[in-house]
Amino acid sequence: MTSADEPGPPADRQPGPGLRADAERNRERILDAARRLYASHGLGVSMACIAREAGVGKATLSRRFAGRAELINAVFADRLDAYAAAVTEALADPDPWHGFVGYVQGLCAMQAADRGFAEVLAMTFPAAKALEKRRDETYDSFLELIARAKATGRLRDDFADQDLIILLMANAGVIAATADAAPDTWRRLVGHMLRAWAAPGADLPPLDQAPAPTALYRAMVRLTRHASGPDAGPAGTSTEEPS
Incomplete structure (x- = not known):
């Protein structure tokens, strides 16, 4: 000691x-x-x-x-700085639809680069008041980005800000499930979601290729093992409730 x-x-x-x-x-x-x-x-x-x-x-x-x-x-103070900077950059884009697409892609890429940050964006931490405040302030800027993108006619009118939360939750799950076996799978998910949100005729980036069947099978095996017993992570990991 x-x-x-x-x-x-x-x-x-x-x-x-x-x-x-x-x-x-x-x-x-x-x-x-x-x-x-x-x-x-x-x-x-x-x-x-x-x-x-x-x-x-x-x-x-x-x-x-x-x-x-x-x-x-x-731990995540600097990640939240990057999170805030991403939406500021998107709002500065002269094409609000392009800014919206780039923001969604960039945010999901941040999740993919850091599994912990993926969870931070998809969970709530009432005891971490500074984190929650910074996240809420950034989310207000995202609401402005939504309004601008809808004004271009290329973001569907029925898109709701909750749809981004749904994507972040789904993306966190995909990242955790495919991390080693098919680490780029999240890109395919994001591409499909952008297509679901786009109004007819909106320009979109190319859709990433689907992961190989063998890679998805490995991810499914990993999930099965995880569900059957302790995670293969470092000794001492646990599913503690947020304090």
Whole structure:
């Protein structure tokens, strides 16, 4: 057990530059470990597993982050910056329909690049107030993008903002199911959804090829194994409820 795990006040509240530096190093180690594990295995990774990956004790993790929601908020702060920047870029596009299509594709690509972020966009975290506030602000900008795209006549009038949430939830599931076997499957899903949302005559990017049958079969086998027993993720992963 490291000295940071000894009883007493938190290391980052004690005097002395050495102790403060140790506290900051531990915090960065925890964040790096959480980013890696969340990206590859999703948000179900336990706090104990993150502590082991970071090489710190559970007491140290608790001192740096009061709970799971606080850790998730810290890990995905930069991802939410990119999320906000994506919709700002889409609104700046002189062609609102092109901006809408590019935004949907880019957002789903962010999900595919980070399984944890895929889940962040498809779930709610009431305890992570800063994360929820930033996400809500970005979503308001998306509502403006919808209105502009509809005004072009190329986005269907019956498209609802909830349709994006449905896509993000579906995309998170596809990414988790096909991650190793057919990692580009999400592109096909997004292409079909854009076609469902487009008004007749709207220009659309080419539809990606369907995954090979053998690749989908491997994904189905993986899902079957997951349903039959513990996930093959790192020791200590769990399906904790968000705090």
